[in-house]
Amino acid sequence: MPKAEVQFAEFGTEYLDDALRLTIQAGWTHSRDEWAMLLGLGFGFVAIKEGHAIGAVCMKLFDGVATIALLIVDEKMRGRGLGAQLMELALEKVGQRECRLIASPLGQPLYRKLGFQEIETIYSHRGVVATVQAPHDVEWATDDDLHQISEIDRSATGIDRRALISALWSKARFAIVRSSGRVMGYAALLPYGRQQVAGPVVARSTVEARSLLSFLFSHHAGAFLCVDLRPHTGLADWLNSIGIAETFGSTAMRRGEPRVDAESSPHTYALATLLFGFP
Numbered sequence: 001m002p003k004a005e006v007q008f009a010e011f012g013t014e015y016l017d018d019a020l021r022l023t024i025q026a027g028w029t030h031s032r033d034e035w036a037m038l039l040g041l042g043f044g045f046v047a048i049k050e051g052h053a054i055g056a057v058c059m060k061l062f063d064g065v066a067t068i069a070l071l072i073v074d075e076k077m078r079g080r081g082l083g084a085q086l087m088e089l090a091l092e093k094v095g096q097r098e099c100r101l102i103a104s105p106l107g108q109p110l111y112r113k114l115g116f117q118e119i120e121t122i123y124s125h126r127g128v129v130a131t132v133q134a135p136h137d138v139e140w141a142t143d144d145d146l147h148q149i150s151e152i153d154r155s156a157t158g159i160d161r162r163a164l165i166s167a168l169w170s171k172a173r174f175a176i177v178r179s180s181g182r183v184m185g186y187a188a189l190l191p192y193g194r195q196q197v198a199g200p201v202v203a204r205s206t207v208e209a210r211s212l213l214s215f216l217f218s219h220h221a222g223a224f225l226c227v228d229l230r231p232h233t234g235l236a237d238w239l240n241s242i243g244i245a246e247t248f249g250s251t252a253m254r255r256g257e258p259r260v261d262a263e264s265s266p267h268t269y270a271l272a273t274l275l276f277g278f279p
């Protein structure tokens with residue numbers, strides 16, 4: 001009997017269980033709900049063999065930018081070009097948009113061949129957080145703050161990410177800094193697999209970013225927390241000192257000319273987990 005051929009199709013919800021199997025196989029902590037949230041924010045493609053997805057890629061399209069959020073292939077099927085074929089389908093959908101992603105060392109050679117170039121290193125911190133004192137200038141956000149949080153995020157990233165912020169809002173808790181009654185910075189704490197991730201963090205300064213994180217951490221002493229930092233934030237030494245140690249680095253990469261510009265302030269200090277790609 002001839003071997004079953006691999007086919008490619010759009011990533012529908014019927015493949016979520018297969019996607020979960022692939023991430024469990026890879027030792028990743030994504031849950032089925034997180035896959036569903038990621039797919040709900042964008043779209044993707046799957047490689048199919050004998051009725052099951054053996055590879056998947058997810059992405060999100062914005063006005064001028066696309067982000068590749070996740071690419072995975074069954075470990076038994078690697079080395080056959082499936083990852084490259086999935087990426088080519090995704091890039092065809094991207095069209096002329098700038099495309100961004102976060103690459104592991106394993107994935108970087110493929111992305112370079114596809115025309116991606118390194119932008120910066122993302123430093124992932126993981127650990128059990130020590131007791132941290134809550135600052136007095138930070139508070140929990142309310143439903144009335146959602147619009148302003150989305151606008152602050154757009155200022156920092158240059159991208160309208162209201163869909164992402166709204167998706168996080170339903171699952172995460174948001175801390176904010178106000179000035180003259182307006183939201184000036186925010187940080188989210190998202191339950192993610194068996195851990196919690198602090199991010200995004202958008203602030204006007206390192207001091208403000210640290211205050212936002214301190215507020216979140218003060219309510220979770222002894223919990224296992226994760227923070228994915230952009231470079232030159234001035235937060236790494238402090239995170240190391242309170243038990244959230246730098247554990248590995250990933251590479252933010254770009255394909256195509258930059259098409260959006262963030263404002264000079266505020267800045268993005270931490271990402272909304274590596275799952276969602278580079279902002």
